[in-house]
Amino acid sequence: MTGPSGNKGGETYEVSASNSGSGSLKGRVAALYDMLCQIFGTDQIVLKAKKLEALELFRSDKLPERILGLQRVVYENPTLEEIPKEGELWQILMDIEGEIADMAARRYVENDLEKKIMEKIEENQEEYLEEIKAGILKKASGPENAQTLKRLAILEKKEQEKLTRSILEVLRPQSLDEVVGQERGVKALISKIASPFPQHILIYGPPGVGKTTAARLALEEAKKFKHTPFGKDAPFVETNGATLRWDPRESTNPLLGSVHDPIYQGARTELAEFGIPEPKLGLVSDANGGVLFIDEIGEMDPLLVNKLIKVLEDKRVNFQSSYYDALDDRVPQYIRKLFNEGAPADFILIGATTRDASTLNPALRSRCAEVHFEPLAPDQIKDIIDNAASKLGVVLEEGARDVISEYTIEGRKAISILADTYSLALYKNAGGTAGEKIHVTAEDVYEVVRNSRMVPYGIHRAKDSYEVGRTFGLAVSGYLGTVLEIEAVAFPAEEKGKGKLCFNETMGSMTKDSIFNAAAIIRMVTG
Known part of the structure; x- marks a missing residue:
């Protein structure tokens, strides 16, 4: 064949x-x-x-x-x-x-x-050559192309276009001595941080009294002591509890961290190809070895607060995902370590709030020491204004400080009023520059507060003389005390000793009880 x-x-x-x-x-x-x-x-x-x-x-x-x-x-x-x-x-x-x-x-x-x-x-020679060329270029350049590089250049250009620093950045206290009116609170804060066994802390106080600044400076002060566990590079991570957003399904959680689903959320190419989930560390891990400061901690989601309490106890964040396979040899070692052991989260929590202590989570309060910052008095507001004026190079005329202290009890707001007045005075000073000595008068301050539609806090003032039918009562709202004027008219009684108290319909029951108590005391004293 x-x-x-x-x-x-x-x-x-x-x-x-x-x-x-x-x-x-x-x-x-x-x-x-x-x-x-x-x-x-x-x-x-x-x-x-x-x-x-x-x-x-x-x-x-x-x-x-x-x-x-x-x-x-x-x-x-x-x-x-x-x-x-x-x-x-x-x-x-x-x-x-x-x-x-x-x-x-x-x-x-x-x-x-x-x-x-x-x-x-x-x-198909031309087509094959184009594919090969595109593959080589992609491998050499990675994910970058002309469009992405152009957008990067635009962002970098915008980064260079800065107007100036914020006035609050310029005038922010740089040492604990510049924190006015909070000597007791700062001392308590430092004693709890600068210790071999630092404690988690909750700071209560009205807005604008220096809670955030004191917390930041407290860590810097604690680093100076050898007996504290904070290193020279201990981080200070700051966030706001009112803006923390998270998903109950754990798809995103910037505070505690989350796991990226390789199917629906996407991950790096080398992980998504094999369906490997990728853990993303949160702020608690970024603050490891330092301080995590949460401003407005009273505004946080209650469920997120409970999760944070668990992290405070364990000093570690655990990750879970139905896509993770412990027996898969293709899983990178760092991902395997995060799933098996969790991420370190050994930090000191400092939370600040303007709320009353009773509104916070009791479990969180039981794990934290509590420090109270006091409202600022007018004299303390004046000290803050003097410090800010010296940094700005401003000469305050007679009465300017007094006017500002009448219209605010917040240090931050006082600095804001001074900054507005400084800008107004600089504008009035024809040909003036930022480096010159600027004179600020009381009239400049009044013009600023009129434009801002502000009203003074102390409307009613005491007199040396008496006035029949004019009564004042002391009232408390939050951290502040104020004076309420009570309008009253007195007429002779028809029969002696048989006078009556009459109230209008808007008066509340507590007010009526207070007046009855006061009347009883007056009768007891006067007979």
Whole structure:
């Protein structure tokens, strides 16, 4: 029968597997040698024969040795040493012919496939080159392209376009001595922070009295003591409880941290391809070894507060995800460590609030020491104004401080009024610059407060003289005390000792009770 035909250099070849007596063994062996040369090429056959130690057998005059050489080359086995016997030559040649037929068929298919590949390359050469070029550029440049680089340049340009610093940044206290009116509160705060065993702290007080500034400076002061656990690089992480937003499904939580779902939320390419979730650390981990300051902690979500309490106890944040497989070898070690052990969150919590202590979570209060900052008195407001004026280089005329202290009890607001007055005085000073000494008058302050529609806190003032029918009462609202004027008219009683008290409909029951108590005391004293 006839085996597959092949092509080598334009020549055709066939392998005969016939076992008839036509032709001699010697001619058949020579034909097989020629066939190998046509398939692989003469040079390749010589190199292969030399490598397989069959070159001398090829040149031998003895037919069995030549057949042995064929066996070594065809089967690529240099360990064949036994010379075939006369009775086995035909069978061996038939086996060799079958193997060569397989080689010829394989080479024929390879040549045909190479031909089709070359045709395909010629047809789509430009397209393939563009894909290869794009792949190389993408690998070299990463995720960046012309559009992303342009946007980055725009952002960097905007970063350079800064007007000036905020006036509050310029006038913010730089040391604890500049925190006015809170000597007791600052002392209590420092004693609880600058300790070998620092405590979590809640600071209560009205707005604008220096709670945030005192907390920041307290950490810097604590770093100076060797017995405190805070290092030189201890972080101070600040956030606002009123703006903390989180998802109950734990898809996002900037305070405690969250796990990014590789399917719906997305993750880095190398993680998303294998469905590996990626934990994202929160502010509690950023504050590890330092202080986490939460302003307006009373405005936090109650459920988030409970989660924060758990972190305060464990000093660690645990992550969970249904996509995490502990037996998956493709999970990076840092992700495996976060899921198995959690993220460190060993920090000191300082929370500040303007709310009453009774409105806060009792479990949180039981784990924290409490410090109270006092409302600022008018004299303390004046001290704050003097410090700010010296930093601004402002000369305060007579009465300017008194006017500001009448219209606010907050240090921050007092500085804001002074800054507005400074700007107004600078505007009035034609040709003046920020470096000159600016004079601020009481009239400038009045103009600012009129434009801001502000009213003074102390409307009613006591007099040295008496006035019948004019009564004042002391009232408390939050952290502040004020004076309420009570309008009253007295008429002679019809009969002595039988006078009556009459109230209008808007007076509350507590007010009525207070007046009855006061009347009873007056009768007891006067008889």
